[in-house]
Amino acid sequence: MEETLLYLYFNPKPRDRIQELTYAGIRRYAAAVGWKTEVWSRARPDGLAAFLKAHHPVAGCVVECSDDNGSLPPRLFGPVPVVYLHARPSLYGTGVARVGIDDEAVARAAFRELAAVRPSSYAVVGDARLFSWSGLRERAFRALAEAAGAECRVFPHVSDATRRAARLSSWIARLPPRAAVFAVNDFAAEDVVRAARAAGRSIPRDLALVGVDDNEAVCRSVSPAVSSIRLDFEREGYMAAQLVGKTRLGLKGADEAVSVPPLMTVRRDSTGGSGRRDPHVLQAVERIRREACNGLEAAAVIARAPGSKSLFNQRFREATGHSVHDEIERVRLDKAFALLSQTDTSVGAIAGLCGYRTHIALHKAFRLRTGMSMSEWRARFRT
Numbered sequence: 001m002e003e004t005l006l007y008l009y010f011n012p013k014p015r016d017r018i019q020e021l022t023y024a025g026i027r028r029y030a031a032a033v034g035w036k037t038e039v040w041s042r043a044r045p046d047g048l049a050a051f052l053k054a055h056h057p058v059a060g061c062v063v064e065c066s067d068d069n070g071s072l073p074p075r076l077f078g079p080v081p082v083v084y085l086h087a088r089p090s091l092y093g094t095g096v097a098r099v100g101i102d103d104e105a106v107a108r109a110a111f112r113e114l115a116a117v118r119p120s121s122y123a124v125v126g127d128a129r130l131f132s133w134s135g136l137r138e139r140a141f142r143a144l145a146e147a148a149g150a151e152c153r154v155f156p157h158v159s160d161a162t163r164r165a166a167r168l169s170s171w172i173a174r175l176p177p178r179a180a181v182f183a184v185n186d187f188a189a190e191d192v193v194r195a196a197r198a199a200g201r202s203i204p205r206d207l208a209l210v211g212v213d214d215n216e217a218v219c220r221s222v223s224p225a226v227s228s229i230r231l232d233f234e235r236e237g238y239m240a241a242q243l244v245g246k247t248r249l250g251l252k253g254a255d256e257a258v259s260v261p262p263l264m265t266v267r268r269d270s271t272g273g274s275g276r277r278d279p280h281v282l283q284a285v286e287r288i289r290r291e292a293c294n295g296l297e298a299a300a301v302i303a304r305a306p307g308s309k310s311l312f313n314q315r316f317r318e319a320t321g322h323s324v325h326d327e328i329e330r331v332r333l334d335k336a337f338a339l340l341s342q343t344d345t346s347v348g349a350i351a352g353l354c355g356y357r358t359h360i361a362l363h364k365a366f367r368l369r370t371g372m373s374m375s376e377w378r379a380r381f382r383t
Contacts, residue, residue: 001057002034002035002036003035003036003057003058003059004035004036004037004038004055004057004058004059005026005029005030005035005036005037005038005058005059005060005061005062005241005244006037006038006039006040006051006052006055006058006060006061006062007022007023007026007037007038007039007040007061007062007064007237008039008040008043008051008061008062008063008064008065008072009039009040009041009043009063009064009065009085010041010042010043010044010064010065017215018233019064021233021234021237022062022064022085022233022234022236022237022240023037023039023237024234024237024289025233025234025235025236025237025238025239025240025241026062026237026238026240026241027237028234028237028238028241028289028334029237029238029241029242029245029334029338030059030241032334032335032338032339032342032343033245033338033339033342033343034342034343035059038055043063043065043072045072045076048072048076048077049076052077052080058080059081059244059248060080060081060082060083060241060244060245060247060248061077061080061081061082061083061244062082062083062085062237062240062241062244063082063083063084063085063087064084064085064086071091071092073092074092074096081097081244081247081248082096082097082244083097083098083099083240083241083243083244083247084096084097084098084099085098085099085100085236085237085240086099086100086101087100088132089257097240097243097244097247097256097257097258098256098257098258099236099239099240099243099257099258099259099260100133100236100257100258100259100260101133101231101236101259101260101262102259102260102261102262103133103136103137103140103259104136104140105259105261105262106137106140106212106229106231106261106262107136107137107140107141107144107182108140108144109229109261109262109265110137110141110182110210110212110229111141111144111145111182112265113210113227113229113265113267113271114180114181114182114208114210114271115148115180116271116272117180117204117208117271117272119150119178119179119180119208120176120177120178120179121145121150121151121152121153121175121176121178121179121180122141122142122145122150122151122152122153122179122180122181122182123152123153123154123155123175123179123180123181123182124137124138124141124142124152124153124154124155124181124182124183124184125155125168125181125182125183125184125188125189125191125192126138126154126155126157126184126188127184127185127187127188128157128158128159128161128164128187128188128191129159130157130159133184134184134185137182137184137212138154138184141182142154151176153171153175153179155167155168155171164191165191165194165195165198168191168192168195169195169196169198169199170199171195172192172195172196172199172201172207173199173200173201175201175207177206178206178207178208179207179208180207180208180209180210181207181208181209181210182210183209183210183211183212183226184211184212185211185212185213186211186212186213186214186215186218186219186226186228187215187218188211189209189210189211189212189218189219189226189228189270190211190218190221190222190226192209193209193222193223193224193226193270194222196209203224203269203270204224204269204270204271204272208270208271208272209226209227209270209271210226210227210228210229210265210270210271211226211227211228211229212228212229212231212262213228213229213230213231214228214229214230214231214266215228219266219268220268223269224268224269224270225268225269225270226268226270227265227266227267227268227269227270227271228265228266228268229262229264229265229266230262230263230264230265230266230282231260231262231263232260232261232262232263234289235260235263236260238334239258239260240258242334242337242338243256243258245338245341245342246341248342249341249342249381261321263285263320264281264282264285264319264320265318265319266279266282266319280304280305280306280312280315281312281315281316281319281320283304284301284302284304284305284316284324285320285327287301287304288301288324288327288328288331289331292327292328292331292332292355293331293332293335293353293354293355294355295355295357296328296355297328298323298324298325298328301324301328302324328355329365332354332355332356332362332365333354333365333366333369335353335354336350336354336362336366336374339353339354340374340377340378340381341378341381347359347374347375347378350362350374351363362374
């Protein structure tokens, strides 16, 4: 009987963009290993047993009920493998499988973007709700600025909205000319834009600004539109589903905490004007995720982008940290790992299923990544 991978989260409303992307990643892994998928958007402890029974046999669960809205501790799932998204270590303790955003990598991406405008100094503004990830991003960004020999001011936490707006405006008014501001999410960036206007500071002429999440509605609700670090929620979902698979096989690292780096930087007016904006990179990444295993080649991706091939390659690498070819290779190898670890698909058949023209091409890429053949890898990690 076909098994089902379940995605559980607490939200009485329809799935938002983040959850849609997360679920897309979960489905990508599930499709590779032959699992069905189902979603429970109103997950709650008292209905969990019935939900699991209704979808028997359950391959495992990816759970996003990890904030103040609700929690589903591991004991409620019994023998069913469970992996948590965005769960604080203090919520369920150590020894549980968790996947979350790499906040230090987020800070590095923001610093790299702001450093490109050659600011006189740096500043960082946290989230008003004082989440743990906000503090992690603040500290990591400040450390990067100080390591570069630059000053970095940190806006003190103020939870009250009215007091925060007034203090933020006063704080921004005192920043040095040509300062670069990192807002830990797009809502904080929105606060900065409004506070800068009240303080008589011009963005981007006098201050540069970058946020996090690439929430289009928020980033474009203010003027200038805010540049933002786009997080890789699709890959988060994929990695969580992959951890479910590792847990089922009892593999080493099945109870680890996995951190997913950001996807790319989406540039808008707040870091230098529309000339630095490139939505074609994001379109290329999304196409690769959909079509890499269907034989998509880098040349076809690049050909669809406007301008010269070399310029698009440069912009893609600048935004994502690697080449178009590398992104295609990563998606293809993701599927190869899934097929090797979770199915009995022959090694010889996997190349075609992952988009490689020949078995030799996959063999070379696989050995370069792992240092072993696919047969050796399967024998080691399926025992």
